[in-house]
Amino acid sequence: MTSRTVLPAFALICASVLAVLPASALTLKETPSLAPRVGTDLPPVSERVPQEPLIVDLEARGRQIGTPGGKIDTLIGRSRDVRLINVWGYARLVAYNEKLELVPDILKDFIEEEGRIFTLVLRKGHKWSDGHPFTSEDIRFWYEDVASNAELQPSGLPQFMLAGGKPPLFEVIDETTVRFTWDAPNPLFKPELAKSRPPFIYRPAHYLKQFHNRYGDAQKIEKLAEQKKLRSWAALFNKMDDMYDARNPELPSLQPWVRLADDSERRFVLHRNPYYHRIDTAGQQLPYLDSVVMTVADGKIIAAKTQAGEADLQARNIGFSDITILKQGEKFGRFETYLWPISKGSQISLQPNLTVADPVWRKLMLDTRFRRALSLGIDREMINKVLYLGLATPGNDTVLEQSPLYRQEYRELYAGFDPEEANRLLDEIGLTERRGDGVRLMPDGRPLEIIVEATGESQEELDALELVGETWREIGVKLFPKPSQRDIIRERALSGLLVMSVWAGFENGIPTSEMPPEDFAPVRSDFLSWSRWGNWYETDGQTGEKPDWEPAIRLTQLYDDWLTSSSEEERTEIWHEILKIHAEETIHIGLVSEVRQPVVVKGLGNVPKEGIYGWDPGAQFGIHRMDEFYRK
Template identity: 70%
Template sequence: MMQTNTIRAGLFLAAAFFAAPSAALELKETPGIDPTLPPVAERLPSEPLIVDLEAKGRKTGIPGGSIDTLIGRAKDVRLINVWGYARLVGYNEKLELVPDILESFDVEDGRIFTLHTRKGHKWSDGHPFGAEDIRYYFEDIVSNESLTPSGLPPFLMVNGKGPKFEVLDETTVRFTWDEPNPLFLPELAKSRPPFIYRPAHYLKNFHEKYGDPDYIAKQAEKVKARSWAPLHNKKDDMYNAKNVNMPSLQPWVRTRDDSDLRFVLERNPYYHRVDTAGQQLPYLDEVIMTVADGKLIPAKAQAGESNLQARNLNFSDITVLKKGEKQNGYITALWSNTKGSEISILPNLTVKDPVWRELLRDTRFRHALSLGIDRNLINRVLFFGLGTPGNDTVLAASPLYKAEYTTKWAEFDPDRANALLDEIGLTERNGEGTRLMPDGRPLEIIVETSGEAQVQDDALELVTEMWKQIGVKMFPKPSQRDNMRERAISGELLMSVWWGFENGIPTSEMPPEDYVPVHGDRTEWYAWGDYHETGGEGGEKPDWPPAERLVELYKAWLVSRTPEERAGIWEEILEIHADETIHIGLVSGVRQPVVIKGLENVPMEGIYGWDPGAHFGIHRMDEF
């Protein structure tokens, strides 16, 4: 049975965000736009995406103006392609997947995906966008060994097989897999998506199959590329915003290469969204991104030098930012951070030391460490009591949330913690009151930090004093991100501190990959993740029952057909985490300051995260 109806129903659920197309919509020309461009009716798709701002509680804007914002490094200019958040399908503020660049999509049996682009849609340079651009990506880039020697990316593979790809007409393509592929649509909605479309009319000039060999040779020589393939890869830049000649579908486009300290991103005159008053989005003509020392950005934001700032601002900056509001004419909104925890202590379950490995995998030991932490005190001391003490897990904003996931084994109960440690057999202590391990070594835990967040170091200082009460001695050890990773790879890392789960607001439709041992860049179970990523050639096969079950559940999610099936899988994954305390989270829901100066339609309450969220993207920066 086709699931098309389910998806269409999802579109109706999103009606609060989009208005129905109307032939009566009177389009208005954008003031100040280049007069040599075609009129707005010719620049827009025949069925543009019409945004009902009133239904979202926002105002119909007046076109013009700019956003000034500060970035800590030149390469952060790529964030324009994150914040713009034009995606084939994207998340709305209800975390529903809805068409955006696409006019619609149909899904049959979880494995047949038909994508409909908008008739008349154009790239930022005015060339048509449609099925050919998706075909070029699939057939001429990711299926070409010279350009993609690693083969098709994982989201296009199901049980080792790629899809059958078809062009049905100028605006319609179809991907068909033999089995369900629930990874496909969520991948397209990421803050850094795979961009399964490319401007074929532009990139064909650099492809051996289509381009002039002499022209390709000259262009390759200019950029010191050895052949056509590295030249093509240099030109193919949908994300980093380095190639100013690369056409785009985003609301703002980089068209100048005149500075690496001040980047001016200009409105895309062919952008596909309009408001109900017939005005083409984005409202703002430009986004200006200026490079500044990251440590100075809070002070510069306080001085009123930014219209919109969240990057390089932290919870600890809120007090200072609030003080400068009246004098410098801005407001400080406090959005909810979407991480599963602001701070998470991660025992390395694949540590090489056999005594530590057995101890860290003993559920009672992790429970004791968790019960030995006064999270309420940490919340009061570090976050003014504004966070939520508890585990590293999904937040209340997630439809998968259950209160017990946050609270289980997370209360402060040193008596119970001590009893659990005694039960394990760690009853002997040295003269300092530190318990002794089974081999006689003192129970001294080295927790490595990346040195990137002072709040993590501050939290560890507090936890050090708390763990003394249960006979556990902790030594925080400053390190670096790369060194921590290397020590995890070698099995030397015992425990680390990091931010919690990146996605604390998942729905059943989002892959649970962060919550299961399938990636080798996780310090809590590097060897298991590496085993999965390398197909058993590296790392270690999971030999701990909870980890084995998590991998089974992930594999079940990858072949699931319905949201109900996926929700059941997610529930068991989250229950395992709550029961096992795999991560020792401290406080979640910590606020992210967002400085807003002279802008409207920026929400005072919002979510701030990478996936899903794209920082400002989910709140639609083109409507600011």
């Protein structure tokens, strides 16, 4: 770890795309529900918001200035999903807007130089949800006392904090300014801060220091650890340091809604943060809604409860198959059902295992003609009509049109239904022998029967496999679906026993060049199409298998090139070569994309009728700024 403190001698000009003005530039209005508390346990709004708050121009984005007050009721399938409040709230140091641009949010400014020097400027007067100042000390505490503490983080600094394997020089410039400087470019740093589950490179130091062995009372820490049946101060600290899971109601937050009481495991009430940093152009502090109520219900009946009008905002635990029943219930339940395209590269993706151990299967799987033939043997239009009422988009598992990296050929190459060409390719490979029922024979005489392993969690996937199997029979390929479990499938992939799996496509189908292409290169062992190669990369060659297939070698090189890139132009060029390789090699066999996610909206304004639904980037409702939703 390298760090030092620098005397204040730094002038900055803000470059945010959103308005950043002193609070005095607007006439601030007190939030009605908070007004009774002013003068007792709360100061007036002018003292609660930062001196330079984030001023949100709703009308410029086609939205309405809302009315503060009211609540949202939503349903969750398990108590741990209360953490979604920190996803949907989506207050981040820098955040994606709906144009997929990274802009300052919690930060007043984010200054990048040479792709390796990052200066973070906080908002003067910004406060945690308990009213304590949010300052550079909170970032210093995280970096020096949490992330760099071997007892709290035995594995060391996270990957996004290393460039060329080295940590940064960390500097505290002044009370609201810090700087991270790496010797080499670090393109991972900025997008990491905007994730649905961000690293929270800041901590409420004033609260957490009491549990840290460097600052707290050792006897009190030991006693509290014993009371909570924890073995060490580090275990206690990590339990209390709960920025994401929302399980510690005492932990101060910067999110729009916070949990104030630990009184239930079935119904969670999240209250507005009175010190939140965003305001609208009418001088009203966001969020508009006073509270979000999350009620636990059996996931199997959430669609029915939503149809009955028990949710004001619902997308979790409902899916495409529920659209018909939801539409039928709109009048009775007094809600609307919006249909947002899901932002995955493909709703369903067949993933040949290129690192399968069986030598005969390995040779086939690594033959580009074989994968192309399998893709050409699928009638995606039929699947779209039968499973998705024709509302989805047939094509490869790749980036979607909403991505600036989209090109039509990435989606369409070898994705048409052409059984004649598929048969020709299989014949060309030498798979000309067939048994009596028309199934081709492999070079060793075994029938060409592909076992496609599925998690068994999705009837939709199994239905799709049945449709794929129907048209594969026309090209002499037999498909056997095999329901299993996630962990077992991953173990079989890593051991080389898996031949093919069915899974959701690339989680992020709307990347920009600034987002890391790790899902598209063999650098992770949890990707079923090349687990053994990914394991080799993850472990620096200690386990797994070194890639011996030229496209995989090139994809790894391109990923490493992205990690050392210093410009958007470089990263864009790298991304396009990666996407071109995927399209030409048919590494994943995607079926359809942009399947609609039903979003039920009851009595709320500013919820977009047309949106995107995804995890990263997107944070589900987060990218659409849930703090701007209001009761009509």
